[in-house]
Amino acid sequence: xxxxxxxxxxxxxxxxxxxALKRGFEVVGVCRPQSVVKLAEFHDQISIVPGMTDDRDVIxxxxxxxxxxxxxxVPFGMHGYASGTAQAxxxxxxxxxxxxxxxxxxxxxxxxxxxxxxxxATVKVMRFIGRALRLADVDDQIEATRxxxxxxxxxxxxxxxxxxxxxxxxxxxxSRHVGDPLIARNRTRRVDFAEFMVAALDNDELIxxxxxxxxx
Ligand SMILES: NC(=O)c1ccc[n+]([C@@H]2O[C@H](COP(=O)([O-])OP(=O)(O)OC[C@H]3O[C@@H](n4cnc5c(N)ncnc54)[C@H](OP(=O)(O)O)[C@@H]3O)[C@@H](O)[C@H]2O)c1
Numbered sequence: 001x002x003x004x005x006x007x008x009x010x011x012x013x014x015x016x017x018x019x020a021l022k023r024g025f026e027v028v029g030v031c032r033p034q035s036v037v038k039l040a041e042f043h044d045q046i047s048i049v050p051g052m053t054d055d056r057d058v059i060x061x062x063x064x065x066x067x068x069x070x071x072x073x074v075p076f077g078m079h080g081y082a083s084g085t086a087q088a089x090x091x092x093x094x095x096x097x098x099x100x101x102x103x104x105x106x107x108x109x110x111x112x113x114x115x116x117x118x119x120x121a122t123v124k125v126m127r128f129i130g131r132a133l134r135l136a137d138v139d140d141q142i143e144a145t146r147x148x149x150x151x152x153x154x155x156x157x158x159x160x161x162x163x164x165x166x167x168x169x170x171x172x173x174x175s176r177h178v179g180d181p182l183i184a185r186n187r188t189r190r191v192d193f194a195e196f197m198v199a200a201l202d203n204d205e206l207i208x209x210x211x212x213x214x215x216x
Contacts, residue, residue: 002026003201004063004093006053006085007072008046009035011165012102015194016070017042023198030062054084060092068098068201075141078134086144090151098207099148099155100200102193105178105186106138107145107159109210114179119186149210156200157210160193161186172196174211183214 003020007013008029017039020027027046029039036050051058053071063069069089073082086101093099105115106123123138130136148155161183168191175183196213200206 001067001201002028002065003068003070003198004028004030004066005070005072006030006059006062006089007074008048009038010072010074011190012194012197013072014038015191016198017046019195019198020070021045025068028062028066030058052081054081054088056084056088056092059085059088063089063093063097066093066097068100069093070197070201071099071101073101073103073141073144075130075136075138075144078131078137078140080137080140080143082137082141082144083147086147090147090153093153095153097154098201099153100197101145101148101155101157102197103141103145103157103159105159105161105212107142107157107210108178109145109149109157113177113212116186119178145210154207156206156208158193158197158200159210159212161188161212161214163188163190163193165190168192168195169215171199172213172215174213176209176211178212180212183212185214185216188213188215 003025009031030049033050049062075082127138172188
């Protein structure tokens, strides 16, 4: 399987590169030009397409011939970075490709998630601070996933709980809705989030699903 990892140089991205290589996949990584050095450990194992992930030409070239695309959706800046990234992937990936996008629990597909009060308060604060400092736009990540949910591609949107570094605890459990006691722990090791993303590529049960995940 040939897989493109969009946002390969970040923490989640590098874990995904490792999991994909372990599975024997051919990997193409997209990352900002200044971050190519962060992929040095993989230099002879993957191809790298340097560029902003919302650059449509960069994405068109990177996803060419790929059976799967793993996308780290990040709402940096105030210029539609996450939605531009998602749109480019939706437009240029092969129609039959598996597309797996990352985001957080705050994204809701059908409005039926039941969030802890503290979680809602934290998202409100993050939205306010991100906008005030013009650093990040949470609403753009919401727009990005809205476009994915509306698409008829073979997508999965993986909604991560709070993330922790550390040794693997095994593949996270998932639910269609936050509020399900199964995922109440709200803690996932980043390495396991990455494995869930990569494993979703060949899990047809997750096509057009937005699993909210947590470590057990
Ligand atoms: N952090 C959490 O607690 C948490 C919780 C739930 C879900 N998530 C989701 O998990 C995914 C990964 O998040 P993460 O927090 O673990 O971070 P991460 O994996 O380190 O990813 C951050 C990404 O943002 C890029 N980036 C950094 N600064 C940027 C800038 N100024 N302009 C454009 N891109 C920039 C990084 O690229 P470079 O390598 O080029 O810097 C990297 O690809 C995201 O989809 C997030 O929504 C995170």
